[in-house]
Amino acid sequence: MSLTRRDFTAKSAMTGAGVALAGSVGALATAPNALASTDTDVESAAEQSTSGHGHGHPGVGYGPLVADPDGLLALPAGFKYRVITYSGKTKLESGEFTPSNHDGTSTFDGPRGATLLVNNHELAGPRANWPHPVPLTEGLVYDPAAAGGCTVVEVRRDHVAEWVGIAGTATNCAGGNTPWDTWLTCEETEDKTGTNGFTKDHGYVFEVDPVDRRANRNPKPIKALGRYAHEAVVVDPKRGHLYLTEDAANPNGLLYRWTPPEHFHHGRGKLRTLADDAGVLEAFKCFDSGGKFVDDLSRATKIGTVYGVDWVTVPDRDAKSTSVRKQFAAGEVTRARKLEGMWWGDGGTYIVSSFARTESPVQHDGAVWFYDPKRRTLTLKVLLGVNPDPSVDGAFDGPDNITVSPYGGLVIAEDGEGVQHLFGATDSGRTYPIARNELNIGTAEKPEYSEFTGVTFSPDGKTLYANIQTPGIMLAITGPWKRQKK
Numbered sequence: 001m002s003l004t005r006r007d008f009t010a011k012s013a014m015t016g017a018g019v020a021l022a023g024s025v026g027a028l029a030t031a032p033n034a035l036a037s038t039d040t041d042v043e044s045a046a047e048q049s050t051s052g053h054g055h056g057h058p059g060v061g062y063g064p065l066v067a068d069p070d071g072l073l074a075l076p077a078g079f080k081y082r083v084i085t086y087s088g089k090t091k092l093e094s095g096e097f098t099p100s101n102h103d104g105t106s107t108f109d110g111p112r113g114a115t116l117l118v119n120n121h122e123l124a125g126p127r128a129n130w131p132h133p134v135p136l137t138e139g140l141v142y143d144p145a146a147a148g149g150c151t152v153v154e155v156r157r158d159h160v161a162e163w164v165g166i167a168g169t170a171t172n173c174a175g176g177n178t179p180w181d182t183w184l185t186c187e188e189t190e191d192k193t194g195t196n197g198f199t200k201d202h203g204y205v206f207e208v209d210p211v212d213r214r215a216n217r218n219p220k221p222i223k224a225l226g227r228y229a230h231e232a233v234v235v236d237p238k239r240g241h242l243y244l245t246e247d248a249a250n251p252n253g254l255l256y257r258w259t260p261p262e263h264f265h266h267g268r269g270k271l272r273t274l275a276d277d278a279g280v281l282e283a284f285k286c287f288d289s290g291g292k293f294v295d296d297l298s299r300a301t302k303i304g305t306v307y308g309v310d311w312v313t314v315p316d317r318d319a320k321s322t323s324v325r326k327q328f329a330a331g332e333v334t335r336a337r338k339l340e341g342m343w344w345g346d347g348g349t350y351i352v353s354s355f356a357r358t359e360s361p362v363q364h365d366g367a368v369w370f371y372d373p374k375r376r377t378l379t380l381k382v383l384l385g386v387n388p389d390p391s392v393d394g395a396f397d398g399p400d401n402i403t404v405s406p407y408g409g410l411v412i413a414e415d416g417e418g419v420q421h422l423f424g425a426t427d428s429g430r431t432y433p434i435a436r437n438e439l440n441i442g443t444a445e446k447p448e449y450s451e452f453t454g455v456t457f458s459p460d461g462k463t464l465y466a467n468i469q470t471p472g473i474m475l476a477i478t479g480p481w482k483r484q485k486k
Contacts, residue, residue, distance in 0.1 A: 059485055060426060060430045060432050060484060060485055061076070061424060061433065061434075061484070062076035062077075062078070062079065062432070062434070062480070063077060064076065064433075065433050065435070065436050067438065068438050071438050071439060071440070072437075072438055072439050072473075073435055073436070073437065073438060073439075073468075073475060073477075074435060074436040074438050075434075075435055075477065075479070076433075076434070076479070078479050078480050079477060079478065079480070080477075080478060080479065081435075081475050081476065081478075082475065082476045082478075083473060083474070083475060084117075084155060084160055084465070084474040084475065084476050085098045085102075085119070085151075085153060085160070085472075085473070085474040086098060086471075086472070086473050086474075087099060087100035087101075087102070087471045087472030088100070088131070088132055088471060088472075090160070090162070091162075092135065092151065092162045092164065093161055093162065093163045094135060094137065094163065094164075096135045097132045098132065098151070098162060098472065099121040099123070099130075099132050099133060099134045099135075099149070099151060099472065100121065100123065100130060100131070100132045100133075100470070100471055101121050101122045101123050101130075101469055101470065101471075101472050102119055102121065102122075102453060102454060102467035102468070102469055102472040102473065102474055103119075103120040103121065103122040103172060103173050103401075103453045103454060103467065104119075104120040104172070104173060104174035104175045104176075104185070104186070104232065104341075104401060104453065104454055105117055105118065105119045105120065105453070105454030105455075105456050105465060105466075105467060105474070106118055106175075106176070106177040106183055106456050107456050107457065107458050107459055107465060108177070108181050108183075108210045108211070108459065109181075109459050110154055110155075110210070110211070111211075113156070114154050114155060114156050115154075115155045115156075115458050115459065116152060116153070116154055116155075116210040116211065117152070117153040117155065117210075117456075117465060117474070118150050118151075118152055118153075118165055118183035118185070118208050118210050119150060119151050119152075119153055119454065119467070119474060120148075120150055120172040120174065120175060120185055120186075120454070121133075121134050121147075121148050121149055121150065121151065121172055121472070122172055122173050122188070122453075122469070123146075123148040123149075123170070123171065123172070124147075124148070124170060124171040124189060125147070125170075125196045126145065126147070126196045127145060127146065127147040129147065130147045132472070133147035133148070134147065134148055134149035134150070134151065134164060134166075134167045134168075134169075135164055135167060136167050136168060137164040137167055139217040139218065140164050140165070140166055140167050140168075140216055140217060140219065141167045141219070142166065142167070142168040142169050142200065142206070142219040142221070143168040143169070143170070143198055143199050143200040143202070144168055144199065145168070145196070145197045145198050145199050146168045146169055146170040146196075146198060146202065147170070148168075148169045148170050148171055148172040148187070149164065149165070149166045149167040149168060149169050149172060149185075150164075150165040150166050150169075150172060150185050150208050151163065151164055151165060152164075152165045152208070152210050153474065155476065163213070165208040165209075165210070165216055166185065166206055166208050166216055166219050168219070169185065169187055169202070169206060169219070170187050170189050170191060170196075170198070170202045171187055171189040171202075172185050172186065172188075173186055173187075173188035173230070173231055173232075173247070174186055174188075174230075174231050174232035174233075174341055174342075174401060175205075175232060175233060176232055176233040176234045176342065176343075176344075178207075178235050178266070179235055179237040179266070180267050180268050181210070181211070181268075182207050182208060182209050182210070182268055182269075183207070183208045183209075183210060184205050184206070184207055184208075184222075184233045184235075184271075185205070185206050185207075185208055186205050186230035186231060186232060186244070187202050187203050187204055187205070187206075187230055188229045188230055188231055188247055189202050189203050189229060190202070190203045190227070190228060190229055190319065190323055191203070201227065202227075203227040203230065203319070204221030204222060204223060204225070204230070205221065205222045205225045205230055205233060205244070206219055206220070206221055206222065207222065207269065207271055207272055209268060209269070212268075215268065215269055220272045222271045222272060223276040223277075223317075223318060224258065224271075224274045224275065224276060224277065224278040224279050224281070224317070225242065225244060225256075225258050225271075225281065225317075226244070226256065226258075226281050226314060226317040226318070226319070226324055227317065227318050227319045227324070228246050228248070228253075228319060228323060228324045228325065229246055229247055229248040229253065230244060230245075230246065231244075231246060231247040231253075231339060231340050231341070232244070232245045232340065232341050232342040233245075233342065234342045234343065234344040234349045235266070235344065236344070236373055237344070239373060240259075240260050240266055241257050241258065241259055241260075241373065242257070242258040243255065243256065243257055243258075243342065243349050243351075243371065244256040244257075244258065245339035245340060245341075245342055245351060245352075246324075246325060246339055247338055247339055247340055248323075248325055249337065249359050250359065251325060251326065251335055252296060252325075252335035252336055252337045252359060253325055253335065253336065253337070253338075253339045254283040254284065254325050254328075254333055254334075254335060254336075254339070255284045255334075255336070255351065255371075256281060256282065256283055256284070256314070257281075257282050257284070257311055258279055258280070258281050258282075259279050259280045259282070260278070260279045261274075261278050261279045264278070264279070276318065277317070280313060281313070281314045281317045282311035282312055282313050282314060283311070283312050283314060283324075283325075283328065283333045284309050284310070284311060284312075284333065284334055284378075285310045285311065285312050285332065285333050285334050286307035286308065286309055286334040286378060287308050287310070288307060288308075289306070289308075293331060293334075294334050295331070295335065295361070296334065296335050296336060296337075296356075296360055296361050296362075297334060297335070297336035297353055297367065297369065297378075298336065298337065298353070298356040298360040298362040298363070298367075299361055299362060300367075300380045300383070301362060301383070302380070303380055303381070303382070303383055303429065304379065305379070305380040306377050306378070306379045306380075307334075307377065307378045307379075308376065308377060308378075309371065309376050309377065309378050312328070312332055312333055314327065315327045336353045336356075336360075337353060337354075337355065337356040337357070337359055337360045338352075338353055338354035338355055338356070339351065339352070339353055340352040340353070340354045340399070340400045340401070340402075341399070341400055341401040341402040341412075341413070342402070343402050343403050343404050343410075344404075345404030346370070346404070347372065347373075347374065348370055348372040348373055348374075349370070349371050349373075350368055350369070350370055350381070350402055350410065351368070351369045351371060351378075352366070352368055352369075352399050352400060352401075352402050352412075353366070353367040353368075353369070354366055354398050354399055354400055354415060355397070355398055355416070363386050364383060364384060364385065364386065365384040365385060365386045365387050365395075365397035365398060365416065366382070366383070366384035366397055366398055366399040366416075367382060367383050367384070367399075368380075368381045368382035368399060368402065368410070369381060381429070382399070382429060384396060384397055384399070387416065387417070387418075389418075390416055390417035390418030390419065391417075391418040391419065391447075392418070392419070393419045393436070396412075396414060396416075396421060396431060397414065397416035397417070398414050398415045398416025398417070398451075399412045399413070399415070400412075400413050400414065400415035400451060400452075400453065401413040401415075401452070401453050401454055401455050402455065403456050403457060405424065405457065405484075406457055406461035407461075407481050407482060407483045407484055408426060408427060408483050408484045408486070409425050409426040409427050410425045411423075411424050411434065411457075411464065412424070412425060412455070413451065413452035413453055413454070413455045413466060414451065414452055415451035415452070415453070416451075418449070419436065419437075420437040420449045420450065420451055420452055421433055421434070421435065421436050421437075421452070422434040422435040422436075422452050422455060422464075422466055424484065426484045426485065426486055427484075427486040428486045432484075434464070434477075435466070435477065437449045437450060437452060437468055439473075441470060441471070450468050450469045450470035450471075451468075451469050451470075452467065452468060452469070453466070453467045453468075453469045454467040454474070461481070462478065462481070463476050463477065464476075464477040464481075465477070
């Protein structure tokens with residue numbers, strides 16, 4: 001049952017929900033799952049830096065980052081890293097080099113104490129463009145003209161192995177794990193047959209099993225989830241819904257919800273058995289506590305802003321002639337720029353909007369929202385002001401991949417300009433650095449640092465895995481993890 005404007009307005013009047021126009025940091029931080037960083041408007045990058053926001057608050061985090069003599073990864077004192085895979089250097093079981101452009105990743109329990117990771121490789125366009133595409137392993141190829149896909153990495157204390165999970169897909173960006181311990185890999189493209197020499201349409205979600213290699217044979221897109229520039233996906237383990245983000249512009253992308261058909265039961269490999277039009281795919285539509293329609297999420301400039309959410313059915317989910325996001329007229333759905341990473345936790349899903357610029361009503365350098373499916377509300381948890389000088393190490397900007405930390409709060413991968421970090425955010429919104437990418441892929445005069453991707457903890461919570469996308473490096477970070485103060 002959808003939450004109507006009348007229902008939400010009435011509830012807001014009784015409970016005080018809605019746009020938080022005033023209130024102390026403490027008051028905002030007491031809200032469920034709140035990540036309130038300030039009680040003012042969008043926090044400026046200068047305030048982040050001068051308040052210690054970009055370098056960690058006293059008593060929060062793990063202290064300052066220590067430069068790496070090997071020029072790869074700066075970490076706090078007491079922490080260390082291990083290179084797991086490195087494109088062009090490490091090799092698959094079959095002898096080919098590890099593919100490049102590591103992106104979304106998740107971990108799973110493997111046999112005999114091993115950790116398994118499924119790692120996306122975000123490779124767009126023709127295979128010929130990439131020195132290290134995902135190898136076209138027999139039986140695991142969707143489209144032989146496409147360069148992307150996933151590898152499965154098995155990590156033991158003294159051994160690493162890697163093999164292909166799926167090949168012949170395109171622009172595998174993020175994705176999400178499932179309650180039944182598989183990985184859903186998302187194609188961030190709308191390329192159709194004939195584009196870039198592709199032999200099949202792209203822009204789908206595929207399921208990859210990290211344990212059963214036979215289950216990955218003859219890849220089949222889950223067309224019921226729609227064809228668009230997919231970013232990430234999460235599964236509601238209680239209700240069975242899937243939520244999906246879209247990273248697109250002109251117009252800005254959408255948040256989607258897929259409702260399974262009646263009597264459908266989730267499980268390993270079940271999604272690929274669905275009919276192309278199975279279930280219902282919908283896009284979100286938000287409204288404030290006064291019942292006013294919200295056209296774009298960037299309109300929210302206060303931490304603690306709460307919107308009610310309705311869902312609007314997608315007319316043509318396979319986008320045969322018109323991109324899904326373009327099938328809606330003004331006023332029908334809510335949009336947001338750079339809808340990126342998602343992670344399920346705390347009874348709902350955290351959703352990232354990396355930044356907003358001239359294509360959005362209000363500019364910012366990153367926002368994290370929390371959707372509560374029980375209350376059918378969307379709450380703004382983190383909001384970063386525009387960073388005036390990303391080349392200076394200080395303020396954080398451009399959040400992308402995200403995970404819920406077993407030590408409280410969130411861990412976020414940066415995909416902004418300039419300096420790139422992994423950083424944490426406590427339940428009250430205080431942020432702290434965890435790592436800094438020190439691998440300069442530019443020049444001494446014009447340094448350039450690749451984004452972090454694929455941030456995820458091992459099943460036992462002792463190791464934080466993350467990728468440097470270019471050239472494609474998977475890292476395992478260990479150290480004196482501790483529960484963070486709120």
